[in-house]
Amino acid sequence: MVTVYLNTQDTVLVFTNKGRYLFIPVHKLADIRWKELGQHVSQIVPIEEDEVVINVFNEKDFNTDAFYVFATQNGMIKKSTVPLFKTTRFNKPLIATKVKENDDLISVMRFEKDQLITIITNKGMSLTYNTSELSDTGLRAAGVKSINLKAEDFVVMTEGVSENDTILMATQRGSLKRISFKILQGAKRAQRGITLLKELKKNPHRIVAAHVVTGEHSQYTLYSKSNEEHGLINDIHKSEQYTNGSFIVDTDDFGEVIDMYIS
Numbered sequence: 001m002v003t004v005y006l007n008t009q010d011t012v013l014v015f016t017n018k019g020r021y022l023f024i025p026v027h028k029l030a031d032i033r034w035k036e037l038g039q040h041v042s043q044i045v046p047i048e049e050d051e052v053v054i055n056v057f058n059e060k061d062f063n064t065d066a067f068y069v070f071a072t073q074n075g076m077i078k079k080s081t082v083p084l085f086k087t088t089r090f091n092k093p094l095i096a097t098k099v100k101e102n103d104d105l106i107s108v109m110r111f112e113k114d115q116l117i118t119i120i121t122n123k124g125m126s127l128t129y130n131t132s133e134l135s136d137t138g139l140r141a142a143g144v145k146s147i148n149l150k151a152e153d154f155v156v157m158t159e160g161v162s163e164n165d166t167i168l169m170a171t172q173r174g175s176l177k178r179i180s181f182k183i184l185q186g187a188k189r190a191q192r193g194i195t196l197l198k199e200l201k202k203n204p205h206r207i208v209a210a211h212v213v214t215g216e217h218s219q220y221t222l223y224s225k226s227n228e229e230h231g232l233i234n235d236i237h238k239s240e241q242y243t244n245g246s247f248i249v250d251t252d253d254f255g256e257v258i259d260m261y262i263s
Contacts, residue, residue, distance in 0.1 A: 011059045013085060014041060015108040016051045019070070019099035023087050047093055055108040062086040069117065069131055070097040071107040071146060071158035077189075078143025079134035082110075098142040107158040118184055119147045120157040120169060120210040124197030128161065128184040145190045157210040166213045168233060169196070169245065170222055170260040171205040177245025178213070178236040198242050205244045209260035217262045222248065224255030233262065 007026065014022040022045040041053065057068075059082065066082045078097050087094060099105050109117070114132040119125075127147045137143065147155065161167070161181065169177045177196070185194050197205050211217075213233055220236075222229040229249050239245055249257065 009060070011062075013057045013059060014045075015054045015056070015070075015096055015105070016047060016093070017054055017099075017104045017106070018048065018051050019095065019097040019105045020047075020051070020093035021085065021096040022047070022093055023085070023090055025090065028090065045091065045093060054105055057108075057110050059085070066110060066112050067136065068096075069107075069109045069111065069134065069158075070105055070143065071109075071119070071155065072099060072103045072143075073106050073154050074100070074103040075119075075145060075147045075149045075155050076100070076103070076143045077134065077146035077158065078137055078141060079131060080139055081136055084139055095139050098140055100142060106155065109158075109160055111160065116161050116186070117158060118161045118167065118212070119155055119193070120167070120196070120207060121147065121149060121153045121193075122156050122206050122208070123150055123153040124195055124199075124205070124207055125150065125153065125193045126167075126184060126196050127187055127189075127191055127193030129187055129189050133189045148190055148192045150192075156207050157212075159212040161212050164215070166238065167210060168213050168220060168236065168260070168262060169207050169210040170257050171197075171244065172208050172251075172256045172258070173203065173205055174222075174247050174249040174251045174254060174257055175205060175245040176220070176222075176236050176248045177239050177243065178233070179241070180238050183241050194241070196241060198244050200244075208257055211260065211262045213262060219263050221261045221263075222254075222257050223259040223261070224249075224251075224257055227254050229254065
């Protein structure tokens with residue numbers, strides 16, 4: 001869930017998993033009371049049936065040095081400046097980044113200046129580098145390789161990170177692992193990165209979700225297909241690099257963990 005505060009002079013940019021964005025002037029949104037169901041985005045701008053919203057941002061003035069960073073599941077990344085997204089076409093989705101076949105856009109970030117980002121993969125690899133390594137590119141470009149993935153591995157998280165943050169990871173086996181910023185090692189784009197999990201021969205842990213935890217976050221929610229589990233992030237003690245964290249739920253009862261949300 002994303003909450004964006006805005007006024008009628010602003011523009012909402014809605015980014016989807018297919019690398020497209022919807023340019024929606026706020027004054028075109030219906031005035032709906034907070035208890036009402038709301039309006040589906042496809043009623044404003046048509047999107048495909050299997051297209052989902054990844055993130056939403058509010059732009060007050062496109063005359064800025066800020067930029068967006070786009071990251072895909074298959075390890076591609078791209079940086080484009082905010083002014084490129086200004087348009088006069090509101091009636092259909094527009095290209096934000098080229099997403100190749102069998103890939104999905106999983107992360108869209110907006111930064112005012114270059115900063116560190118970190119990538120976490122399903123097999124527990126992590127790569128951290130500065131966005132200054134990314135060149136500004138046009139909207140129809142596919143970008144460059146973000147991380148050198150192992151066979152059958154894929155990216156589960158790409159987010160901005162700073163020295164006061166921690167990283168919270170959830171595995172399919174019901175374990176949560178939290179690490180401090182100091183475990184991350186600054187590197188260069190397109191490298192393999194460091195290992196964050198202890199590899200097991202039988203039923204190895206695989207990271208299904210991960211998030212950068214800032215001072216604004218206090219709670220987590222784990223999800224299986226039929227259950228959810230809530231808890232306090234501070235109850236998850238920080239781990240060393242080569243561990244699999246601590247079991248939070250019993251997957252025999254809860255089911256395999258498929259996602260995690262923090263708030």
